[in-house]
Amino acid sequence: MRRTFFFLLTSGLGLVILLSLGVWQLQRLAWKEGILAEIEAKIAAAPTPLPHTPDPEADKYRPVEISGHxxxxxxHVITSIKGPGPGYRIIAAFQTDDGRRIMVERGFVPTRNKRMxxxxxxxxxxxxxxxPVEVDSFTPTPDTGTNVWYARDVVPMAETLQTDPILVIQRTDPASGLRLTPVGIDGIANDHLQYALTWFSLAFIWAAMTAYFLWRTRATSKGST
Structure with a gap:
């Protein structure tokens, strides 16, 4: 009897923990969806002139309108897009009409068009x-000899192109012939629903195993009498 009570107590605590983790992930899901909605609204807002000193936190995703040349x-930042396949993001130097030199991501070209x-x-x-935050400890060093970068890294790119560390991702096409790669939320991970389902599934399995163990214990007790 004491063993059964201890087993039920342990199993109950385990079930509560698994269910709590599932509920927590649902709460995280609601939080992440709110963040994504805010980012989408910011991306789609009316464009404004380029701030004089953009802030990487406050001005991230801000729509801007620029003119210059x-x-x-x-x-050339290596990447792959569904459909065209492997290719490069083209990031170019841009001189604004007010004299600032910044970077503009013009779009994507397939590998065969890299040198065009x-x-x-x-x-x-x-x-x-x-x-963008794309560089980690596993990212290879850019091959400057062949102009192949393995991730976007604003400060080193700006140093290479001798521009301010400002990157504008182009979303209108002034007849450049490149495939635009506008900013979106597709690359922002949101796996909380999957995590919640995993925890709830484990809770169900845990409960089923507990019930099965109790049934077998009871059947064995009856068989021995």
């Missing part, structure tokens, strides 16, 4: 400020 100098010339000169475009 593209200058020689590109960085892109149009330079005057342009007026709308895009979103972005400071």
């Amino acid at each position: 593209f200058e020689p100098g590109e960085i 010339d892109r149009p330079l000169g005057a342009a007026k475009l709308i895009g979103n400020l972005h400071w």
Whole structure:
């Protein structure tokens, strides 16, 4: 009797913990969906002039309208897009009409078009400020000899192109011929529903195993009498 009571107590605590973890993930899901909705609203807002000193936190995703001209100098960041497949993000130097030199992500080209010339000169475009966090300890060092970068890293890219550490992701096309890669929320992980289902599934299995053990224990007790 004492063993059964201890087993039920332990099993009950385990079930409560698993269910609590599932509920916590549902709460995290609601929180993340709220954050994503805020980001979507910010991305889709009306564009404003480029701030004089953009803040990587406060101005991330801010829509801006800029005019100026593209200058020689590109960085090619290797990536892959569903459909076209492997290719490169083209990040170019851009001189604004007010004299600032910034970076603009012009879009995507397949691998075969990496060395093609892109149009330079005057342009007026709308895009979103972005400071992507893509570099970690496993990211290879850029191959500057072949101009192949393995992730976007604003500060080193700016140093290479001799620009301010400001990146605008273009979302309107001034006849560049590139495939646009506008900012969106697709790359922001939101796996909380999957985690919640996992915890609830484990709770169900835990409860089923507990019930089975109790049934077998009772059947064995009856058989021995």
